[in-house]
Amino acid sequence: xxxxxxxxxxxxxxxxxxxxxxxxxxxxxxxxxxxxxxxxxxxxxxxxxxxxxxxxxxxxxxxxxxxxxxxxxxxxxxxxxxxxxxxxxxxxxxxxxxxxxxxxxxxxxxxxxxxxxxxxxxxxxxxxxxxxxxxxxxxxxxxxxxxxxxxxxxxxxxxxxxxxxxx
Amino acid sequence: xxxxxxxxxxxxxxxxxxxxxxxxxxxxxxxxxxxxxxxxxxxxxxxxxxxxxxxxxxxxxxxxxxxxxxxxxxxxxxxxxxxxxxxxxxxxxxxxxxxxxxxxxxxxxxxxxxxxxxxxxxxxxxxxxxxxxxxxxxxxxxxxxxxxxxxxx
Numbered sequence: 001x002x003x004x005x006x007x008x009x010x011x012x013x014x015x016x017x018x019x020x021x022x023x024x025x026x027x028x029x030x031x032x033x034x035x036x037x038x039x040x041x042x043x044x045x046x047x048x049x050x051x052x053x054x055x056x057x058x059x060x061x062x063x064x065x066x067x068x069x070x071x072x073x074x075x076x077x078x079x080x081x082x083x084x085x086x087x088x089x090x091x092x093x094x095x096x097x098x099x100x101x102x103x104x105x106x107x108x109x110x111x112x113x114x115x116x117x118x119x120x121x122x123x124x125x126x127x128x129x130x131x132x133x134x135x136x137x138x139x140x141x142x143x144x145x146x147x148x149x150x151x152x153x154x155x156x157x158x159x160x161x162x163x164x165x166x167x
Numbered sequence: 168x169x170x171x172x173x174x175x176x177x178x179x180x181x182x183x184x185x186x187x188x189x190x191x192x193x194x195x196x197x198x199x200x201x202x203x204x205x206x207x208x209x210x211x212x213x214x215x216x217x218x219x220x221x222x223x224x225x226x227x228x229x230x231x232x233x234x235x236x237x238x239x240x241x242x243x244x245x246x247x248x249x250x251x252x253x254x255x256x257x258x259x260x261x262x263x264x265x266x267x268x269x270x271x272x273x274x275x276x277x278x279x280x281x282x283x284x285x286x287x288x289x290x291x292x293x294x295x296x297x298x299x300x301x302x303x304x305x306x307x308x309x310x311x312x313x314x315x316x317x318x319x320x
Contacts, residue, residue, distance in 0.1 A: 044206025064221025161191035
């Protein structure tokens with residue numbers, strides 16, 4: 001694992017992306033600003049969707065809630081791309097930080113939870129009436145989504161303080 | 168300046184500055200409150216502008232209330248963070264621009280919440296309400312960018 005990470009880090013810092021992120025004063029703050037903006041729209045859209053999945057706000061039709069999905073997906077894509085920018089820029093700091101790995105583990109958990117939603121929950125709830133209560137699995141998936149993503153946010157913000165430094 | 172120097176010298180400010188848990192716990196809560204307030208506000212503003220029109224306008228009130236809870240978390244943790252370096256923050260133009268924009272953002276939410284509430288079911292939102300929602304999106308986006316830049320300038 002260490003040998004793999006070492007060669008991965010060597011490759012990351014050898015790419016032109018590394019230079020792009022490190023050699024301009026505005027690169028890092030720009031990536032951070034985009035990362036923060038997209039995390040806001042991701043959490044905002046998730047709060048509306050997941051609370052409805054859990055069963056709150058049943059006056060919102062399930063189909064309408066679903067119209068927020070593109071916001072969540074685009075927001076996540078922006079965070080993935082800007083996040084990769086940080087890793088290409090400074091892989092050593094992140095890979096040495098346990099809070100980074102905790103955050104990544106939670107991103108993977110959130111991804112698997114989304115897969116569960118996509119394969120098991122969505123096919124069922126599109127058949128429901130607009131204001132019907134949601135099944136137990138939908139409630140669980142909605143609650144787990146909020147737990148995982150707020151965990152991602154917390155570990156992300158605590159990264160510089162919990163692990164071995166870095167931004 | 169007397170008050171800010173006093174604030175910075177309090178035990179609370181000292182706790183934020185130098186304890187292990189102080190600064191990190193406040194900065195994490197600050198991000199959490201930000202995500203709730205700004206995230207929901209941006210989505211609500213988009214709804215007011217006509218996106219996601221399947222979401223009924225009368226469902227927005229509860230999200231405005233949730234957004235204010237986020238704002239409360241953000242404001243309280245932000246006050247703690249401010250106390251730690253009050254005298255430097257007050258002369259930092261990036262920080263002061265951010266504060267002005269956050270205040271403006273809160274004013275837009277305070278305007279939009281009752282404006283949406285008093286729109287009759289099925290009725291159109293007024294052009295003025297939509298204009299405020301458009302301004303609010305710009306205000307929040309610049310506030311986030313300024314907040315991030317506070318760490319650099």
